[in-house]
Amino acid sequence: MSSPRAEAVLRVDLGDRAYPITIAAGGLGGLGGVVAPLAGGRRVGVVTDARVDRLYGEEVRSSLARAGLDPEWVVVPEGEGSKSLDTVSEVLDRLLAARLERSSPIVALGGGVVGDLGGFVASILLRGVPYVQVPTTLLAQVDSSVGGKTGVNSRHGKNLVGAFYQPRAVYAAVGTLLTLEDRDLRAGLAEVVKYGVIADADLFDWVEEHAEALIRRDTSCLLHVVRRSCEIKADIVARDERESGVRSLLNFGHTAGHAVEAVTGYGTVRHGEAVAMGMVFAARLSREWGLASDDDVERLMALMGRLGLPVEIGAVEREAFLSAMAGDKKVSGGALKFVVMRGIGRAEPRSVAVDALPETMESAVRRGLLAWA
Ligand SMILES: NC(=O)c1ccc[n+]([C@@H]2O[C@H](COP(=O)([O-])OP(=O)(O)OC[C@H]3O[C@@H](n4cnc5c(N)ncnc54)[C@H](O)[C@@H]3O)[C@@H](O)[C@H]2O)c1
Numbered sequence: 001m002s003s004p005r006a007e008a009v010l011r012v013d014l015g016d017r018a019y020p021i022t023i024a025a026g027g028l029g030g031l032g033g034v035v036a037p038l039a040g041g042r043r044v045g046v047v048t049d050a051r052v053d054r055l056y057g058e059e060v061r062s063s064l065a066r067a068g069l070d071p072e073w074v075v076v077p078e079g080e081g082s083k084s085l086d087t088v089s090e091v092l093d094r095l096l097a098a099r100l101e102r103s104s105p106i107v108a109l110g111g112g113v114v115g116d117l118g119g120f121v122a123s124i125l126l127r128g129v130p131y132v133q134v135p136t137t138l139l140a141q142v143d144s145s146v147g148g149k150t151g152v153n154s155r156h157g158k159n160l161v162g163a164f165y166q167p168r169a170v171y172a173a174v175g176t177l178l179t180l181e182d183r184d185l186r187a188g189l190a191e192v193v194k195y196g197v198i199a200d201a202d203l204f205d206w207v208e209e210h211a212e213a214l215i216r217r218d219t220s221c222l223l224h225v226v227r228r229s230c231e232i233k234a235d236i237v238a239r240d241e242r243e244s245g246v247r248s249l250l251n252f253g254h255t256a257g258h259a260v261e262a263v264t265g266y267g268t269v270r271h272g273e274a275v276a277m278g279m280v281f282a283a284r285l286s287r288e289w290g291l292a293s294d295d296d297v298e299r300l301m302a303l304m305g306r307l308g309l310p311v312e313i314g315a316v317e318r319e320a321f322l323s324a325m326a327g328d329k330k331v332s333g334g335a336l337k338f339v340v341m342r343g344i345g346r347a348e349p350r351s352v353a354v355d356a357l358p359e360t361m362e363s364a365v366r367r368g369l370l371a372w373a
């Protein structure tokens with residue numbers, strides 16, 4: 001049995017909806033102890049994907065059993081395809097058939113896909129039941145499990161159906177990251193670098209100093225980045241839960257990143273890989289606008305390179321990329337809300353006319369800031 005030792009407990013300060021983020025160095029042995037106090041009876045629903053179920057199903061079952069809980073287990077296929085309304089309907093059906101009650105918590109056990117799906121199911125099941133995020137990918141531990149954005153994709157686009165619905169607890173066991181595919185680990189590190197760029201130059205420096213140890217999955221290094229990232233995200237969410245202000249900075253690299261994901265087809269490029277390309281794109285436009293320096297752009301690119309992340313969007317067809325950017329769900333009145341950097345550690349939103357984008361990109365290409373096939 002792995003140790004339930006908590007290395008850190010942080011708090012997302014949202015008044016009467018505040019919740020703890022437990023960061024554990026080991027595995028999932030302590031999960032039952034976090035879920036039990038939230039449950040009105042013995043029943044809980046567990047939503048997970050097939051791979052995570054194979055790797056951690058048994059450990060979680062026995063932890064829940066030790067805490068006196070009786071889980072209804074729902075396994076969905078792994079991958080972005082499970083973030084669909086069809087899957088929502090199947091999961092709801094299973095949980096309703098099992099007669100879960102309003103006081104039965106849902107445990108979302110897995111990466112961002114299961115977290116977004118499970119959270120959304122919890123938000124609508126019996127008009128809302130408590131849920132616990134148990135992120136098992138780096139991306140989910142540093143980003144998607146905190147903040148209450150839940151939802152699924154529609155054939156009209158990504159994350160277009162969903163709700164803001166905060167979990168009652170987050171339980172991040174860093175030991176689970178040891179089984180991640182290398183590509184998923186690297187993709188998660190892109191979001192860590194993002195926090196450095198938008199809010200914390202020290203974190204950026206730290207990742208520069210520890211890039212190789214992170215790739216090697218040194219536990220204390222992973223603990224540090226998960227903890228620091230959660231602190232930053234929790235602080236931003238507490239100040240702006242519904243993204244009317246500072247929370248929009250978390251979209252740094254995401255406007256172009258989402259366009260890359262849309263053009264290449266969801267699931268081909270990892271979300272974090274698309275964000276890596278999008279951050280470099282945003283840094284180059286920031287340079288083009290005179291907000292960031294050559295040195296800032298070079299540092300960001302060098303770090304991405306050492307983390308094994310892609311930086312060039314150039315292989316993506318340019319017209320398709322531009323039209324995907326123009327179709328972003330954050331476009332309003334012909335203007336795109338684009339996050340720019342003003343050096344490492346400082347970012348701000350900037351409104352960019354969609355019509356002006358091609359010319360801005362042309363000019364950046366002419367100055368050698370952007371390369372496009
Ligand atoms: N809600 C938010 O605020 C938010 C923020 C960022 C991203 N997201 C969403 O998150 C999703 C991406 O999340 P992701 O990158 O975690 O993808 P994912 O959930 O698909 O997980 C990636 C792969 O890793 C596997 N996996 C999970 N844990 C594992 C482990 N411990 N060991 C081995 N394999 C494991 C999964 O089975 C899957 O095959 C996207 O849908 C994105 O839109 C949401």
Ligand SMILES: [Zn+2]
Pocket residue numbers: 143191254271275
């Ligand atoms: Zn992201």
